[in-house]
Amino acid sequence: xxxxxxxxxxxLNETHSLTEAEYETLIIGRGYxxxxxxxxxxxxxxxxxxxxxxxxxxxxxxxxxxxxDCLYCGIRRSNSACKRYRLSDDDILACVDxxxxxxxxxxxxxxxxxxxxxxxxxxxxxxxxxxxxxxCAVTLSLGERTKESYRRxxxxxxxxxxxxxxxxxxxxxxxxxxxxxxxxxRMQCLEWLREIGYQVGCGFxxxxxxxxxxxxxxxxxxxxxxxxxxxxxxxxxxxxxxxFAGCDAGTVELTCYxxxxxxxxxxxxxxxxxxxxxxxxxxxxxxxxxxxxxxxxPNLSPLSVRKKYELYDNKICxxxxxxxxxxxxxxxxxxxxxxxxxxxxxxKK
Ligand code: 5AD
Ligand code: FES
Numbered sequence: 001x002x003x004x005x006x007x008x009x010x011x012l013n014e015t016h017s018l019t020e021a022e023y024e025t026l027i028i029g030r031g032y033x034x035x036x037x038x039x040x041x042x043x044x045x046x047x048x049x050x051x052x053x054x055x056x057x058x059x060x061x062x063x064x065x066x067x068x069d070c071l072y073c074g075i076r077r078s079n080s081a082c083k084r085y086r087l088s089d090d091d092i093l094a095c096v097d098x099x100x101x102x103x104x105x106x107x108x109x110x111x112x113x114x115x116x117x118x119x120x121x122x123x124x125x126x127x128x129x130x131x132x133x134x135x136c137a138v139t140l141s142l143g144e145r146t147k148e149s150y151r152r153x154x155x156x157x158x159x160x161x162x163x164x165x166x167x168x169x170x171x172x173x174x175x176x177x178x179x180x181x182x183x184x185x186r187m188q189c190l191e192w193l194r195e196i197g198y199q200v201g202c203g204f205x206x207x208x209x210x211x212x213x214x215x216x217x218x219x220x221x222x223x224x225x226x227x228x229x230x231x232x233x234x235x236x237x238x239x240x241x242x243x244f245a246g247c248d249a250g251t252v253e254l255t256c257y258x259x260x261x262x263x264x265x266x267x268x269x270x271x272x273x274x275x276x277x278x279x280x281x282x283x284x285x286x287x288x289x290x291x292x293x294x295x296x297x298p299n300l301s302p303l304s305v306r307k308k309y310e311l312y313d314n315k316i317c318x319x320x321x322x323x324x325x326x327x328x329x330x331x332x333x334x335x336x337x338x339x340x341x342x343x344x345x346x347x348k349k
Pocket of ligand 1: 072073074091092166201204234236237238239276281311312
């Protein structure tokens with residue numbers, strides 16, 4: 001098995017493509033030595049393109065109101081214990097200004113699907129950010145919207161959109177979401193975003209309930225064919241007030257292995273070492289960077305709301321001021337030989 005897996009890793013390194021069955025073998029057959037070889041190739045690849053730099057994105061969690069009821073998520077609408085909040089336009093702009101002075105040149109507005117954030121309101125916020133800081137990129141992560149809405153937000157100046165596909169396996173998708181949500185619509189949204197001209201990010205959780213090596217192989221094949229500019233992956237972590245409360249979390253090991261695979265599939269991709277990875281292991285984000293990731297998204301949300309944006313239990317960085325998180329990340333990266341840069345951090349083509 002080891003020999004077969006080693007061959008597949010070398011093939012992936014050269015051709016950036018495997019069949020779905022080969023991806024499945026790569027996952028099922030992995031062992032310590034294969035993992036180590038894969039990680040070294042992934043780091044070599046990322047260093048050839050991005051050297052030792054790490055891009056930072058200022059994450060602003062604008063609302064935890066959500067009309068959806070995804071089974072895994074702590075801010076799902078049926079979690080009545082969740083204390084709901086939304087930031088005012090002024091709160092958001094104040095976070096951006098603070099982030100700018102801390103060296104951020106990309107801001108990610110993330111939130112649940114909250115009807116309060118109409119196109120008009122969001123266009124106003126995007127306009128204000130772009131006119132105050134023309135050297136910055138704005139990324140949106142606000143779930144499924146209409147094509148017309150995506151277009152208006154793009155025309156207002158949004159540069160990028162993150163919409164995790166969650167799983168590329170329709171049967172698996174239906175086990176993670178209520179019947180009113182559709183796999184086809186999620187994929188349709190990603191196509192629209194691409195068509196409109198956004199830099200697009202997809203992504204999925206590692207170790208989510210009912211996930212198999214076959215569903216992960218579909219995720220990898222999807223990343224290969226869709227060729228996103230960004231891909232957010234992190235371990236699933238149970239939230240105590242969801243139907244998946246008793247499920248196991250995903251592992252650091254498999255998450256890092258998949259980060260390396262994705263780096264080899266698409267060498268120039270923007271790949272974050274996520275907060276979830278930092279939550280399942282105290283050095284998870286470092287391990288992610290050392291597996292081929294090149295982005296970190298420190299939290300810029302006001303301290304008063306940090307704990308409320310609780311997608312999963314024990315989320316890190318809920319008690320730290322933004323400036324503290326930035327310092328912490330810089331020190332963590334320096335300790336492993338990487339450098340955080342002040343840069344929009346666009347994908348290198
Ligand atoms: N564990 C890990 N990640 C989660 N997300 C939502 N709930 C969880 C959880 N319990 C991820 C989803 C979503 C992103 C914003 O956070 O992939 O797209
Ligand atoms: Fe937030 Fe370390 S990154 S405290």
